[in-house]
Amino acid sequence: MKLLHIDSSPLAANSVSRELTRRTVAEWLAAHPGTTVDYLDLAVDAPTHLNADSLGFRLAPGTPGLTEAQRQENAVSERLVSQFPAADVVVVGAPMYNFSVPTQLKAWIDRIAQAGRTFRYTATGPEGRPATRR
Numbered sequence: 064m065k066l067l068h069i070d071s072s073p074l075a076a077n078s079v080s081r082e083l084t085r086r087t088v089a090e091w092l093a094a095h096p097g098t099t100v101d102y103l104d105l106a107v108d109a110p111t112h113l114n115a116d117s118l119g120f121r122l123a124p125g126t127p128g129l130t131e132a133q134r135q136e137n138a139v140s141e142r143l144v145s146q147f148p149a150a151d152v153v154v155v156g157a158p159m160y161n162f163s164v165p166t167q168l169k170a171w172i173d174r175i176a177q178a179g180r181t182f183r184y185t186a187t188g189p190e191g192r193p194a195t196r197r
């Protein structure tokens with residue numbers, strides 16, 4: 064079993080959501096000791112916001128003429144969009160900042176929201192895809 068633990072608060076040791084995710088993950092591990100944990104701290108390792116380079120993942124694989132910056136950003140997107148469905152359990156620290164989630168968390172969501180990877184469009188609207196390991 065694999066658990067992906069994500070924090071997004073920029074408040075470091077003063078963060079309430081970080082304490083909540085820490086406790087949640089600790090309780091999960093106590094009940095499921097075989098679990099391996101992947102940790103993603105978006106306050107220190109956030110992808111850039113979507114821009115002309117980081118939107119490159121929307122191009123077909125192997126599209127010729129990508130710039131070095133686009134190739135690097137595509138690699139970041141690929142790392143994140145692969146990591147997410149590989150987890151059986153995902154714990155996300157998502158505090159409310161200005162009526163939404165922290166900008167770091169939105170930047171992560173923008174990288175993993177990929178049609179055909181983490182969701183698909185259906186006649187009745189978008190549908191999330193189940194984890195790949197199940």
Ligand SMILES: Cc1cc2nc3c(=O)[nH]c(=O)nc-3n(C[C@H](O)[C@H](O)[C@H](O)COP(=O)(O)O)c2cc1C
Pocket residue numbers: 072073074077078079080081158159160161162163
């Ligand atoms: C810049 C900023 C914006 C905030 N915006 C909201 C808000 O829109 N709604 C709300 O209920 N709380 C808001 N809060 C309060 C936070 O949700 C609260 O402090 C929470 O504990 C933050 O999580 P953290 O401690 O893990 O960073 C805001 C706090 C900050 C610092």
